[in-house]
Amino acid sequence: MAKYEAKMKETESSVIEFIETVENPKKREDAYKLLEIFSEATGYEAKMWGPSIIGFGSYHYKYASGHEGDAPLVGFSPRKAKISLYFATGDTEREVILERFGKHTSAKACVYINKVADIDVEVLKELINRSIKFLQETYGS
Template sequence: MDELSEYLDSVTPARRRDDARTLLALMAEVTGEQPVLHRGGIIGFGTYHYQYASGREGDSIAAGFAPRKAATTIYLMNGVDRYTAELAELGPHTLGVGCLYIKDLSAIDLDALRAIVRDSYETLTSGTYGQRAGED
C-alpha cells in the first residue's frame, strides 16, 4: 500500500474519508494530474509558480484539498471571491480567503465544484501567477 492510500485509510471521521476519495477522483479528472501527499495531510494536484511584486517567488500546489476532522478544506490559491456565482449554487459551505470548507460532500453540487476547481487550476497553471488569494 502506498503512502497516500495509507493516509486516506487513517482519515476520520468515515464521512471525511469517503469525501476525500471522491475529491481525489474529481481533482484527478479535472486537472489530469496525479495526486501527491504533502506535509500536513494536503493532497495536491500539479504545481504553479508565483512571483509577487515584492520579488518573493516559489511554487505551490495548483489544486488540492485536506480532509480535516471538522471539514474538508479545498484550496483555491487564486482566491474565492471570483467564484460568487458558482458558490451560490454549490450547497452548504464556509469560506476563507483562499479556502473552501465543506462538511458534507454529499450535500454539494459536484458539477459546480468541478467548475470552480477547473477554473482555479487553469488560472494558476496558465503562467506565473503573481497575486495572493483575494487580490485582483
C-alpha cells in the first residue's frame, strides 16, 4: 500500500506573488490586510502551504489512527467565493469567540468570510492566538 502523501506542504512559493494572482481587487486588498494581521498576531513569517493557503508557523500532528503530518498553526486563503480562515479544530472555545466575530460561516477547520470589513479584527487576533495556544498545548510547541 502506498504511503499517504500530504497535499498540504510548505512550499517555497512567494506569498506576495500568490496574492497578486487574486483577480478581485477588493479580495486582493483584503488578503494584504489579513497578511498584516496574521503576521503581527503570530510573529511568524507567512509561508505558502500547497498552492493556495498562506500559513503561519507549523506543528506536527499525529492521530490515533497513525496518520501524521505537518500543518500551519493558522492561515488563510483568498478563494474566489469567500476568504477561508484556518484555525485549530477541536477547540471548544473557538465557537464562543466566534459569537463576537462578525459576519461569517464556519465548518470543521475553516471559518469563511466575505470581506475583512464584515469582521471584528480584534476578535480575529483573539482567534489566531487561541488557535496557536490550543495547538501548542495539544501537540507541543
